Amino acid sequence: MTALLEVRDLRVGYGHVEAVRGVSFSVSAGEVVALIGPNGAGKSSTLNAIGGLVRPASGSVKLEGRELAGLPSHAVVAAGLILVPEGRAILHRMTVLENLIAGAEARPWPGGRGEARAAVETQVRRFPSLQRRLDQPAGALSGGEQQMLAIARGVLGRPRILLLDEPSMGLAPLLVRQIFEIIEEINKDGTTILLVEQNARMALQTAQNAYVLERGEIALHGPAADLAKDPRLQAAYLGGDVA
Amino acid sequence: MAQQILNGVFVGSIYALFAVGYTLVFGVLDILNLAHAAVFMLSAFAALALTEHGLSIWIAMPLGILAGGVIGIVLERLAFRPLRGRSDSNISGLISSLAVATVFEAIALQLFGPDISRFPQGTFPDRTIAIGGASASLLQLCIVGISVALMAVLTFLLARTRLGRRIRAVAESPRAARILGVDVDKVIALAFFISSALGGAAGILFGLAFNSISPDVGRSVELKGLAVIILGGMGSVPGAVIAGFALGLIEVFTVAHVGSSYRDAISFAVLFIVLIARPRGLLGRAAAREA
Ligand SMILES: Nc1ncnc2c1ncn2[C@@H]1O[C@H](COP(=O)(O)OP(=O)(O)OP(=O)(O)O)[C@@H](O)[C@H]1O
């Protein structure tokens, strides 16, 4: 079976800094793959290069066999690869509803405008805290609500694959749990997910397969359940006690 | 009094129309397009040339507006796009747009000469209409009507359409726009088209109103346009509309009650006072935009 997303030998540099040094991995249709690693490991650089926000120095990014590396971000989005970046990048001056509509306008809907509207309503029902604040500027939302808006907006782009960059960053434990539940729910609805996290424990519980990135290179990879038991990983990221 | 209000609204509508396009590009790029007044001038000449070739003003005007939009796209390619991504693009864009403005003026000088050009006799039906205690020409009323209609269309476009949302997204954060699948370069080009078409429309209406077009006609609105967008709040379209009408009214009342030599002095004094009270202008935003 061929992978949905196939990344080969990806390299990303900023001037003299080599942030990603020959990373390869793949994501199969329907699964959640976690990409974990310490601060500065190159996780965001990898996602941003895949999403067309930074130009990779070299390497290949194939979505369903189609080469995306080097394409501008709008072409990458059009192909169905949707990124929810670190820092969320919601539009603070627009209302919550406008953010959602803009998300649904990222790619055309086969059923046209009516289907897009219905999809927006579905997402609004999934996130009751957004529903109450549809007409408020998105900048007025709390951090957790902004993250939910960013995820909802990403889903509305009808992703073939959804890339989430540290969705739990800066959130209280209760919200973190909620966010991971939502990620599982979205995946059950049929969306393939590539999840970047520093919260390795939660990420490994949610993902089927995982890769550990260290200093720009894949240090470990395998089924998430195996990695969660791996002594090297336990010592480094999981504080030694994995349930 | 009624006459003065009418005259103020008339002049103000042209200022406002000029300024909405000016402020739109500022909102999207954070750069002042100093060639906006040159587009104003070129569109006026384009419409004039078309009427001289026998076209009705009702055909020459839309074509002149279209020409303004196309010139805007050329301007963006020449003066702004090559500089995009440079850390000093704000100041270098200012200078390169000034350079393009100079080139546009030189072209107009070459094509139309330095003297004042006028629309052919009978371009616009000469009729006067009484409104309350005041009177206005049909031309003046049409100018106000066309300006207001164009500004209403722009407001609707920005608030309610996909392109409008994309323009606002790029204005707030090009990075966030990219994530939403927006082709940022294309949206910027379209914003220049819209901005310059509106600036061109203002030029054509100005040319008709005073029946006088010359290569330096843009000078008469250049500084006022800047005052209007500062007064309204840089980047704010509704702010530019309000400030444009306000400036028109202030000018007309100053001329009537203080004297015409004080016109600009009082206008800029008002700008000064408003900026002391509201440093970001009437509807200016507090938040700086993201990279
Ligand atoms: N725009 C940039 N310019 C220069 N260096 C950068 C830039 N972005 C990232 N880097 C550097 O590249 C390396 C990888 O950063 P990256 O953000 O990809 O790591 P990360 O794994 O996402 O880290 P974090 O967990 O902190 O988000 C770091 O050394 C970082 O300093």
Ligand SMILES: [Mg+2]
């Ligand atoms: Mg990161």
